[in-house]
Amino acid sequence: MKVMVDLCVIPLGVGVSVSKYVALCQQILEAAGLKIKLHAYGTNIEGDYDAVFAAIRRCHEQIHAAGAPRITTTIKLGSRIDREQTMEDKLASVAAQRRNLQ
Amino acid sequence: MKVMVDLCVIPLGVGVSVSKYVALCQQILEAAGLKIKLHAYGTNIEGDYDAVFAAIRRCHEQIHAAGAPRITTTIKLGSRIDREQTMEDKLASVAAQRRNLQ
Amino acid sequence: MKVMVDLCVIPLGVGVSVSKYVALCQQILEAAGLKIKLHAYGTNIEGDYDAVFAAIRRCHEQIHAAGAPRITTTIKLGSRIDREQTMEDKLASVAAQRRNLQ
Amino acid sequence: MKVMVDLCVIPLGVGVSVSKYVALCQQILEAAGLKIKLHAYGTNIEGDYDAVFAAIRRCHEQIHAAGAPRITTTIKLGSRIDREQTMEDKLASVAAQRRNLQ
Numbered sequence: 206m207k208v209m210v211d212l213c214v215i216p217l218g219v220g221v222s223v224s225k226y227v228a229l230c231q232q233i234l235e236a237a238g239l240k241i242k243l244h245a246y247g248t249n250i251e252g253d254y255d256a257v258f259a260a261i262r263r264c265h266e267q268i269h270a271a272g273a274p275r276i277t278t279t280i281k282l283g284s285r286i287d288r289e290q291t292m293e294d295k296l297a298s299v300a301a302q303r304r305n306l307q
Numbered sequence: 308m309k310v311m312v313d314l315c316v317i318p319l320g321v322g323v324s325v326s327k328y329v330a331l332c333q334q335i336l337e338a339a340g341l342k343i344k345l346h347a348y349g350t351n352i353e354g355d356y357d358a359v360f361a362a363i364r365r366c367h368e369q370i371h372a373a374g375a376p377r378i379t380t381t382i383k384l385g386s387r388i389d390r391e392q393t394m395e396d397k398l399a400s401v402a403a404q405r406r407n408l409q
Numbered sequence: 410m411k412v413m414v415d416l417c418v419i420p421l422g423v424g425v426s427v428s429k430y431v432a433l434c435q436q437i438l439e440a441a442g443l444k445i446k447l448h449a450y451g452t453n454i455e456g457d458y459d460a461v462f463a464a465i466r467r468c469h470e471q472i473h474a475a476g477a478p479r480i481t482t483t484i485k486l487g488s489r490i491d492r493e494q495t496m497e498d499k500l501a502s503v504a505a506q507r508r509n510l511q
Numbered sequence: 512m513k514v515m516v517d518l519c520v521i522p523l524g525v526g527v528s529v530s531k532y533v534a535l536c537q538q539i540l541e542a543a544g545l546k547i548k549l550h551a552y553g554t555n556i557e558g559d560y561d562a563v564f565a566a567i568r569r570c571h572e573q574i575h576a577a578g579a580p581r582i583t584t585t586i587k588l589g590s591r592i593d594r595e596q597t598m599e600d601k602l603a604s605v606a607a608q609r610r611n612l613q
Contacts, residue, residue: 206367211552213517213587218389221422221479221593224601228608243605244550245557245598246517246587254367258360265308265356265386275387275425279483279587281519281552284367285377287320287527292551295530299549302534313417313450315485320527323491323581326499330506345503346448347496348415348485353449377527381585383417383450383483389425394449397428401447404432410571422593458571462564469512469560469590479591488571489581491524 206254207289211281213247214264216273229271230264237263242292247279251292254284308356309391313383315349316366318375331373332366339365344394349381353394356386410458411493415485417451418468420477433475434468441467446496451483455496458488512560513595517587519553520570522579535577536570543569548598553585557598560590 212234216226231248234241237260239252250257261280268276290298314336318328333350336343339362341354352359363382370378392400416438420430435452438445441464443456454461465484472480494502518540522532537554540547543566545558556563567586574582596604 209552211519211550215419215421215481217419217421217427218425221591222604223421224604225608225611227605228612231605231609232612242550243602244517244548245555245601246515246553246589249551251551254364258364262356262360265384269386269388274389276385277419278382278384280380280382280384281585282367282380282382283378283552284371285527286371287376295551296549298528298530299533299537302531303537305531306534306538311450313448315415317521317523317583319521319523319529323489323524324502325523326502327506327509329503330510333503333507334510344448345500346415346446347453347455347499348413348487349450351449379521381485385450387425397449398447400426400428401431401435404429405435407429408432408436458568462568466560466564469588473590473592478593480589482586482588484584484586484588486571486584486586487582488575490575491580 206284208252208254208257209283209290209292210250210257211247212250212261213279214268215277216268217275217277219273226268226271226273229267233263233267234260240292249292308386310354310356310359311385311394312352312359313349314352314363315381316370317379318370319377319379321375328370328373328375331369335365335369336362342394351394410488412456412458412461413487413496414454414461415451416454416465417483418472419481420472421479421481423477430472430475430477433471437467437471438464444496453496512590514558514560514563515589515596515598516556516563517553518556518567519585520574521583522574523581523583525579532574532577532579535573539569539573540566546598555598
């Protein structure tokens with residue numbers, strides 16, 4: 206099953222900056238061959254359900270291994286069986302609707 | 308690795324009511340032997356990382372099988388390696404801090 | 410407009426424990442006369458849209474004032490215009506569906 | 512207080528496609544003079560706390576007015592008092608950390 210995920214990982218107990226850990230996740234997700242796109246409050250991930258969640262699990266393990274005693278993560282997970290839809294499809298769909306509004 | 312999860316599953320394309328699908332998830336999570344607690348905007352789940360995510364995957368499969376063409380899910384995922392903490396521990400910890408405030 | 414909210418406030422840069430800040434929010438929400446129910450990964454809040462969001466704003470201000478340099482918060486916000494629905498109604502609705510499944 | 516928000520609005524009871532409502536929100540947020548950036552699972556918003564939340568309230572009102580009987584929204588809200596940080600700053604910070612990893 207193909208999924209679209211938005212991942213936001215917040216390590217606790219490591220101070221105010223979290224960018225080091227976000228970069229680590231980005232590296233892990235890319236090494237897993239997943240299609241990803243970073244934004245200012247998380248990372249969009251597109252891929253097979255099991256591959257995506259295996260990579261998210263590695264992110265958690267590696268962030269702990271890198272010194273974070275606690276992590277709180279927010280995951281949005283979208284799946285649909287009516288049709289395939291990529292990140293680009295979703296953005297194009299909103300853009301098309303936007304033109305209709307004007 | 309032990310985790311605390313908050314799961315909120317929203318099927319799309321099946322009308323306004325989602326309670327049937329939440330009940331289905333509750334049944335799946337309990338059948339998996341996980342400790343769960345329903346609240347008004349999601350379900351707290353406590354258990355082993357892999358067991359929790361295997362059950363969440365079954366929820367997605369079963370909700371689609373039950374007729375929902377699309378699902379958008381929000382998952383909060385907490386893990387800590389400094390100490391074990393149950394749902395009850397978290398609530399007790401806030402209650403103790405609350406007494407200190409007064 | 411009546412809303413149902415789930416609030417999860419995570420202060421950063423204050424160490425691993427967040428319960429002191431959750432307790433502070435609980436106090437602020439109750440002082441605002443809102444109906445709330447704490448769970449292990451957030452707080453359910455029921456009330457008028459403006460009253461709820463004014464109280465959430467105060468939570469953010471007070472957590473910063475209490476020493477947290479950074480906060481990341483997750484809010485789920487539900488509104489419906491087809492009918493009124495309380496926290497208890499939502500739980501009863503799932504319980505009724507659960508009985509149908511068995 | 513300046514905030515960074517990630518907004519994901521899901522209307523229920525209007526079928527499987529939500530892009531029309533996302534486009535409507537985009538229009539409202541832009542009309543409010545907010546800096547926004549759409550991604551595949553939400554919209555990043557940067558601005559003053561009150562201006563951002565006033566616009567999110569208008570999104571909810573207008574989505575209901577456009578025919579959605581029920582909405583469930585996920586909001587991530589970040590604030591910091593230690594320093595100003597834009598969307599671009601956050602992405603640059605992760606990119607810099609990423610180079611350190613390699």
